[in-house]
Structure formats: C-alpha cells, structure tokens
Amino acid sequence: MVLARFAAILSALLIASGAASAQGAKPTDPQIAHIAYTAGLIDIAAADQALQKSKNKDVVAFANDMKRDHQAVNDQALALVKKLNVTPEDNATSKTLNKQATDKRAELAKLSGAAFDKAYIDNEVAYHKAVDDALETALIPSASNQELKSLLQTGLKIFQGHEQHAEHVAAEFK
C-alpha cells in the first residue's frame, strides 16, 4: 500500500522530466516553481488534517513543524517568483499530485486514533522520500535560474530533514 503510493507519487513527480526528456525538453522554471509550491501546499493540507484528527503529541508536533516549514519555503518561493517576474504555470504533474493528495486525504479521513496516526506518518515518510527523489533527479537539474535552483537545493535539505524526522515518529507505531 505504502510502496504503491510511493511509486505513484514518484511517477507523478517524474512525469514532467520523464515525458519532457522523451521530447528532448525539460520542465520550465514556471512549471518547476508550480510543482514545488503545489507539493508544499499538499503537505500543509495533510498537516491540517492531522491537527484536526490526532491526539498523539509527537504526531501533532510533527504536523505543526510541517506546516511551519512548508509555509516558510512557499513564502520564499512566492517572493522569488515575484522578484523574477515569473508566473508559476499549472501542469500535468501538479494536477496529478493534487488528485493523489485529495484521494489520500479521503482515505485518511475514514481512519481514527492510532490507525490514523500510523497512516499519516507512514505517508509523510513516503511523500517526503518521493519529493526528495524528484527534487534531486528531476527538478533541481532542470531548473535554469540559479536562485530557483538554490532555493530548491535548500528545500531538498529541509525535506530530507523532514523525512528523517518522520521516520523517527513512525518508529513509534511499528
């Protein structure tokens, strides 16, 4: 389940580079900015759901950390696109990510207690892993603007931290 979910997210995130490289093109900076921003919004929405449903103090603390960090990264991204006069461009990858996230939230909405906590945190591990892989292999190499590339690189380090943090919390539910 988790692995299938991971593969689905990863393939969605790689669509941009995969499909584009078949045509000899890369995702553009406006598309990359949109994908990165969308990925952040998705994790904020997941955190909001966890804050509504969870009573576990570690899960609640983790969700608050995710909200704070992803909001801060997205604020930086918005300031950067404004400075560069770039308009983020919606694309197939962003749409697929949103669809999958909506489905996942509906699935998690049916759970409660420890079952919810475990499903949320397992998904956070898989989601950050997928986002980190996509950043490393597709989005960062494709970004042409140096400031965008640098923000994505900082984002990668932040999200690698989240992945480890999520793994620590997930260990509680094994």
Next chain:
Amino acid sequence: MRGPIVSRLLGVVALACLPAAAHAEVIQVRIEKLGFAPQQISAHVGDTIEWLNADFIAHTATARNGAFDVTIAPNSSQSVVLKADGAVDFYCKFHPNMTGRITVAK
C-alpha cells in the same frame, strides 16, 4: 566583530566579579543552509555557545544527553552556557540531518 567584543565584555565583567570564570568565552555557531558551522566545537566549562540562525526556518540545538535544548527562530540567536565537561552530541529536532559535537574541557 561582535564575537570578540562580546567575549571581551564578558571577560571584563567576569574579571570584576567572578575571577573563576575569567577565561569564559562566547563561541558563535552559525546555522545556515541546514548546517551547523563549525560542526565540531572545542569549549571549556563556563563558555557560552551563541547559536546564530541565518536560515528562513526555525531550528533547534538539542543535546542528545539533555544538557541543552533551545529553539532558534529564523534570523535570530540563542545562547547556552556549558555547565559540565565531556563530549556532547547535538542535533536539530526539526531536521535531524543537522548534527554536531561540542567537546567541553574542564
């Protein structure tokens, strides 16, 4: 610039009222792009570590042995006084990929 001035100031204060802490220093550790710099720190009991967070997100400096645990908001600083000798491994609770070690001598 600030480090030497602060430590000199502290030295003067220490000399005036606390001869035992005359050599106490303020050691600055910068947090930038998800890393502590320096990552390996040598200090003495009584020294202060001043954590300067230059990132746009909050971090913590958390000792694995419980000696200290501070949250440092974006673009701000926090100080910790080292009270015991020994090696202290520390990390950021929010981003456990950030780690470092302070070796505290008597």
